[in-house]
Amino acid sequence: MPIFTRQPPVLQTAYSEVKRVAQQQPLLLTGTPGSLDVREVKGRPFYYRQFYDAEGSKASAYIGPVGQPEAEERAMAVRRAIELAQLFAKDVRLLAQAGYVRADKRTVAILASLANHAVFAAGALLIGSNAYGALLNELGVKAAAFATEDVDIARTQPLRAELLRVADADFEQILAESTVRLAPVPGFGRTPSTSYAALSGNKLSVDLLVPSGGDEVTVKRVPELKAHAQAMPHLRHLLVEPIDAVVLGHNGVVPVRVPRPEAYAWHKVRLSQMPGRPIDKRRKDAAQAAVLLGVLAEDAPDALGESFGTLSPTGKSKTRSAVKYIIEQLRADGHARAAEIVDGTTVP
Numbered sequence: 001m002p003i004f005t006r007q008p009p010v011l012q013t014a015y016s017e018v019k020r021v022a023q024q025q026p027l028l029l030t031g032t033p034g035s036l037d038v039r040e041v042k043g044r045p046f047y048y049r050q051f052y053d054a055e056g057s058k059a060s061a062y063i064g065p066v067g068q069p070e071a072e073e074r075a076m077a078v079r080r081a082i083e084l085a086q087l088f089a090k091d092v093r094l095l096a097q098a099g100y101v102r103a104d105k106r107t108v109a110i111l112a113s114l115a116n117h118a119v120f121a122a123g124a125l126l127i128g129s130n131a132y133g134a135l136l137n138e139l140g141v142k143a144a145a146f147a148t149e150d151v152d153i154a155r156t157q158p159l160r161a162e163l164l165r166v167a168d169a170d171f172e173q174i175l176a177e178s179t180v181r182l183a184p185v186p187g188f189g190r191t192p193s194t195s196y197a198a199l200s201g202n203k204l205s206v207d208l209l210v211p212s213g214g215d216e217v218t219v220k221r222v223p224e225l226k227a228h229a230q231a232m233p234h235l236r237h238l239l240v241e242p243i244d245a246v247v248l249g250h251n252g253v254v255p256v257r258v259p260r261p262e263a264y265a266w267h268k269v270r271l272s273q274m275p276g277r278p279i280d281k282r283r284k285d286a287a288q289a290a291v292l293l294g295v296l297a298e299d300a301p302d303a304l305g306e307s308f309g310t311l312s313p314t315g316k317s318k319t320r321s322a323v324k325y326i327i328e329q330l331r332a333d334g335h336a337r338a339a340e341i342v343d344g345t346t347v348p
Contacts, residue, residue: 004291006141007098014094031053035082036048047078095248107247110206111151116165119159122163127239127264130148195230208227209230209235210232212231218230237315243260289323
């Protein structure tokens with residue numbers, strides 16, 4: 001069985017159109033689209049949005065008094081967002097049935113809240129397996145997707161403050177607007193929290209990450225979000241020159257930024273042989289790397305070579321060592337030409 005298959009052109013075109021429209025959204029909803037209703041309170045009419053939140057509970061959101069210019073503007077934006085979400089639901093369902101990756105409802109709600117505050121537009125990236133799923137959709141291929149309980153958000157440089165729409169809100173408050181109930185995970189000793197865990201349901205967590213300056217895992221401040229992040233080694237190369245993508249969800253489509261597929265592939269190659277990393281994660285890393293290397297060797301071999309060339313001398317050496325197993329896997333899965341290209345790309 002091949003490790004990936006191509007989506008037909010008609011579906012790739014449909015995905016591209018969904019992405020185009022999604023990137024123009026001025027407002028993203030959390031939870032179900034719901035409806036825009038008018039309630040009378042003490043004889044006065046007020047706009048409310050009625051919906052089910054990301055946890056599946058019935059909820060309502062106050063918009064403002066009918067007739068007030070600002071409230072009318074907000075009501076118009078909510079009405080348009082509801083219409084778009086309803087249209088997306090049908091399109092995404094068809095794409096998901098064909099093998100496009102669709103994230104779970106709580107993940108999409110979290111990402112929607114971050115997007116509403118322009119966290120991605122200001123320079124943050126979605127990484128991890130949610131980014132991998134988005135990359136599969138971008139590349140127009142179908143492969144084994146990996147369930148993930150982590151939403152990993154990373155940045156290299158401070159986010160552009162002039163683009164952030166956070167006002168006085170901090171990262172924790174932005175997450176709270178997703179309607180997913182999250183709480184900071186205590187750090188070791190007096191170390192500040194860098195992770196936020198769901199209080200109910202599965203083990204969903206949100207992690208804030210930045211590159212470290214060396215080989216040690218540390219904690220760094222992210223002042224523009226009034227938060228702290230885990231500083232990880234070997235992360236900087238992954239975050240260079242990201243691309244625009246979208247995350248498909250049951251109740252909406254969220255514009256995000258993700259690593260370039262070639263950078264993600266080499267990053268996963270190295271992680272697949274990293275000492276001390278759990279074996280199940282290393283297997284997942286190797287499988288994701290094999291898919292991306294196989295696709296890119298056929299579609300963009302020059303990009304693979306250029307990305308490998310930007311690795312540090314140590315990074316190149318460790319990646320060459322780690323990629324041998326994946327080259328063998330590509331050959332075994334019938335991608336001999338891809339294996340040859342990847343092998344040639346990593347030759348000193």
